[in-house]
Amino acid sequence: MSRKERERLVVFSQVKQKEISRSEGAQVLGISLRQMHRQYVRWRDQGDKGLLHRSRGRVSPRRTCEQEKVRALALYQEQYLGFGPTLLAEKLELHGIWWSHDTTRRVLKEAGKLEVTRRGRRSRRRRLRKARFGEMVQMDGSHHDWFEGRGARCVLMTVIDDATGKRRGQFFDGETVQAAMETLSGWCERFGVPESLYVDRHGIYRADREVSLDELRRGKRPVTQFGRAMEELDVRLILARSPQAKGRVERSNGVMQDRLVKELRLEKISTIEQANAWLTRSGFWEQMDEKFALEAREEVDGHRPLVVKLADVMCVKEKRSVGLDGCVQWNGRVLQLTTAGKLKSVEVWERWDGSVEVLGDGKRQAWTEIALAARKQNQEQSRRSKRGPIKNNKVHKPTKSQQITLGRNRAATKPASRLRKAG
Numbered sequence: 001m002s003r004k005e006r007e008r009l010v011v012f013s014q015v016k017q018k019e020i021s022r023s024e025g026a027q028v029l030g031i032s033l034r035q036m037h038r039q040y041v042r043w044r045d046q047g048d049k050g051l052l053h054r055s056r057g058r059v060s061p062r063r064t065c066e067q068e069k070v071r072a073l074a075l076y077q078e079q080y081l082g083f084g085p086t087l088l089a090e091k092l093e094l095h096g097i098w099w100s101h102d103t104t105r106r107v108l109k110e111a112g113k114l115e116v117t118r119r120g121r122r123s124r125r126r127r128l129r130k131a132r133f134g135e136m137v138q139m140d141g142s143h144h145d146w147f148e149g150r151g152a153r154c155v156l157m158t159v160i161d162d163a164t165g166k167r168r169g170q171f172f173d174g175e176t177v178q179a180a181m182e183t184l185s186g187w188c189e190r191f192g193v194p195e196s197l198y199v200d201r202h203g204i205y206r207a208d209r210e211v212s213l214d215e216l217r218r219g220k221r222p223v224t225q226f227g228r229a230m231e232e233l234d235v236r237l238i239l240a241r242s243p244q245a246k247g248r249v250e251r252s253n254g255v256m257q258d259r260l261v262k263e264l265r266l267e268k269i270s271t272i273e274q275a276n277a278w279l280t281r282s283g284f285w286e287q288m289d290e291k292f293a294l295e296a297r298e299e300v301d302g303h304r305p306l307v308v309k310l311a312d313v314m315c316v317k318e319k320r321s322v323g324l325d326g327c328v329q330w331n332g333r334v335l336q337l338t339t340a341g342k343l344k345s346v347e348v349w350e351r352w353d354g355s356v357e358v359l360g361d362g363k364r365q366a367w368t369e370i371a372l373a374a375r376k377q378n379q380e381q382s383r384r385s386k387r388g389p390i391k392n393n394k395v396h397k398p399t400k401s402q403q404i405t406l407g408r409n410r411a412a413t414k415p416a417s418r419l420r421k422a423g
Contacts, residue, residue: 005051012043012051064103072097072104073111080262085114087259129294130163134191134302136238137161138198138249139184141175144257150270156256157183160249162198163296166191166289167252170279171272177204177225178352181314188233188310192303196236198246206239225316232313234304255292260284315351322346327375328358328367334375338366 011025020028026036042050072092080088085105092099099107108114130136141155157179158169168187172179184197199205207222215222223231230237240246263284269275279285320328326340330348335358337343346360358365 005053008039008043008051009048012040015040016044064099064107068097068099069107071095072099072107073113076108076113079266083262084258087262129297130302131297132300132302133161133163133166133296134194135163136196136198137187137194138246139180140200140246140249140253141172141179141202142253142256143175144253144261146171146261146264146275147270148261148265150268151272154272155179156253156260158249158252158256159183159187160252161194162248163294163302165248165293168285169256171275173272175202175204177316180204180226181229182352185310185314188306192301193233193306194235195302195304196238197230198238198240198249200243200246201239201241205237228317229313229315233308311351312349315349317347317349319345320348322360325375325378327370330356332372334370334372335367336370336375338368340365 008029011020011028014020015022015025022036022040023033025040026033029036031039039050044050075092075095075097076083076088080091083091085108086101088108089099089101089104092104105114137159139157139159141157143153143155145153146156147154152173154171154173155175156169156171157175158167160167168183168190170183170186172182187194204224204226207224207227209222211222227237243250264275264278267278269278320330322328322337322340322343322345326337326343328335328337328346328348330350335348335356337346337358337360343360343365346358346365349357349359351357358367
């Protein structure tokens with residue numbers, strides 16, 4: 001018997017012995033008087049067996065169909081092997097099996113297909129989400145075997161909003177400056193420029209070099225190319241000191257390594273180009289926002305409008321000196337300025353499509369590329385024309401200033417002539 005049934009046995013015995021009335025027994029059990037009369041009469045006629053619930057031992061009319069169980073487990077084994085209960089329940093809807101994630105978990109556990117993992121103890125305090133959409137976004141690269149051996153390993157660069165959980169991302173060969181700039185550019189083009197960006201302490205975002213003399217004079221700290229781009233966009237760059245500090249994007253990477261890997265498997269995608277095209281075509285990120293995104297506490301959008309050309313900001317910019325022949329060296333190339341004038345230094349911009357621009361005195365300078373060997377030959381001819389022909393004299397006569405005058409050798413005098421005779 002259950003605890004409730006044993007309590008009823010005690011109360012019914014007291015009623016039978018007329019220690020309490022039926023109305024008092026109904027109050028003790030918390031049931032109506034009509035229910036008390038009905039159950040008491042059944043107990044008196046059938047004994048202790050009358051206290052048992054009549055549904056005990058019967059099959060529930062809401063039980064899971066055995067045919068659906070067999071079909072679902074077959075689909076799991078053939079197509080969705082390794083899927084978690086929540087994701088598997090979503091995929092089973094495509095096959096007409098409408099299960100909750102709890103039912104899916106129970107069926108997998110009964111069949112011995114569910115791997116139970118225990119999480120470690122969390123010792124960090126949870127930080128509240130930001131109040132406005134775009135107040136802070138987090139970005140990180142997830143290194144993983146996304147194609148499960150069908151293709152080369154790659155990196156998924158993900159940007160996620162801290163207030164709402166909306167996310168965007170794309171695949172790259174590695175976590176590079178180009179990958180970070182192109183990922184953030186896609187976010188800015190879609191939503192606008194965020195107020196701040198939370199990243200880890202990767203070499204892309206943090207400069208470890210010594211402060212240059214020019215930076216020391218201006219009182220500025222050394223920055224990377226990505227940090228310089230954030231300064232131009234007026235985005236506050238925050239460097240995290242632990243993975244838990246940017247847990248929002250770290251947890252997103254875990255979800256993507258579970259869900260996105262299986263979606264790519266179903267689509268039989270094996271290259272980065274195919275994966276990025278499928279992300280755009282399928283609306284995967286919009287579907288993830290519908291499932292997991294939240295409403296921000298404040299309706300005000302924290303993004304600023306994009307008023308600059310991202311291609312002029314998200315690129316490599318460095319200063320270069322201009323030679324006397326009006327040439328600038330850039331990554332093994334020689335750029336000959338058409339009108340160098342009195343320029344001593346210029347700023348070279350190289351975009352990710354390979355185009356190069358040279359800026360001097362705030363203006364774009366026209367240039368043509370010449371071969372390095374041709375430049376050395378021109379320099380040698382110019383040097384010879386300035387110093388004139390070289391005469392090869394067999395006998396070199398020293399000039400008057402080069403002649404050395406030898407004085408009288410004082411050591412040649414006899415020392416005895418300078419000595420006094422003693423006595």
